[in-house]
Amino acid sequence: MKKRFRLKPKVEQKAVQFLLCLMTSIAVLILIFILAVILKNGLPEISLEFLTKNPAHMGREGGIFSTIVATLYLTVIALLVATPLGVGTAIYLTEYTFEGIVTRIIRFGAECLAGIPSIIFGLFGFILFVNKLKFGWSILSGGLTLAFMVLPTIIRTSEEAIKSVPAAYRLVSYSLGSTRWQTVTRVVLPSASPGIITGVILSLGRSIGETAAVIFTAGSALHLPSSLFSSARTMSVHFYILAREGISMPKAYGTAAVLVIAILLVNIVTYYLMGKYITRSSRE
């Protein structure tokens, strides 16, 4: 038989559509499955007490208040450091240098930095901040480590956002007598801000959930952090220790549920704000 087997075009269409739909469903199902398992096991644990009490007996009893606070501190420090650094780098690369060897090397470096496993960042943070700079296991060490971890993301997303601002805007701005810096602050950054904010929020999500880089640098002390130099345990580290050491699975699930809900909330609020911002600037 010379004739090769071939489906009728109509059947082929249907078959492909079905296959693609199946793939999509699998991706969505995985997400739903994870959420379902965590929320089913974790939600019963969550109560006002769980959210507002500090852990007791290694986490077997009590709540997770101190870990929520620690997570918040670490994330805030990370973003406070990484956002100006990242956006500044992006502005420099796009507005203050012409495309060339140097910018390519810097960009390549940032990309490599993004590919480094977080535990290596943890090790780096441990050596530099904890040991060399003698910050010890602390909120500060952890926050700075996280900042360096999310820095490449912020640089790349900010750079893309800044590049997508039409060149004509810059030309008009210069032609109206503005300096380079005035062009950046009055024309480029306002237009690029939705993209920049997206990058920052992405980094926020990563910081909240990061475990490996934090366990080496912020330590795992259970008490409420009192200063930049106190050791503290974030939610993700708390979850890891509870589950790994078999201390309390219900508490571990409770922590995981709070973590997941927090990240979901951040994403939802971002989408809401972005939608609002974008429609406002285009419809105004």
Add this chain to the structure above:
Amino acid sequence: MKDTAIQVINFSHFYGQQQSLKNLNLQVYRNEILGIIGPARSGKSTFLTCLNRLGDLVPGSRVTGKILIDGQNIYCPGIEVAALRRQLGMVFATPVPLPMSIYDNLVFGPKLQGKKYRLDLDGLVEDCLEKAGLWIEVKDRLKTSALKLSGGQQQRLCLARVLALKPEYILLDEPTSGLDPISTMKIEDTLRLLKKDYTIILVTNNTKQAARVADRTAFFLMGELVEVNETGIIFTRPADKRTENYIEGKFG
């Protein structure tokens, strides 16, 4: 005796190795409209961007010779480029409103200069929109986005935005190339009115537009100034055969 406002002396411009303007010598008189015509890539737009030094922003851009504006060589080191650009306001071929309100577009330039210029921004906005012939159409929606205006309105907004700089010169780079005949007519009417307060250089692809509004017309070809003269003379008895051919539509 006409008052010379801009004097171009042996001026050449290069993009990398390529010479885009060849040894130009040209005067612009005060309160005239100088039309510049010529086929694509003849250096008309490059010449405009040399006058306000916007061309500096293109990598590999290099010039020789002098351009004197009010007697001052603008390629002297130490010239404050931002101030120069305020003095020579520019309107581009495609209208580019910045993504902000009509009002903010107009006060963008004045605000760059700091607080002391902020005295009467509302009055300035009204005055400039009035001059650009846009006030009646937008006076009730100054706070709405400039991106919502039609193409012709956007271009008049760009003109008003330039007027808000209180420039002495207005450079127009094919300002009506993307507009319908009625919007074009409105802009041309505006230019005729503006002539008494400003010196205007109008680059245009449309030779008829030069014939309609320019006092004198210059013909550029391949980076060279072929000739410049009273518009009436250029269009009836040009000195150079190439000018005649271009105007009659034999090439370009």
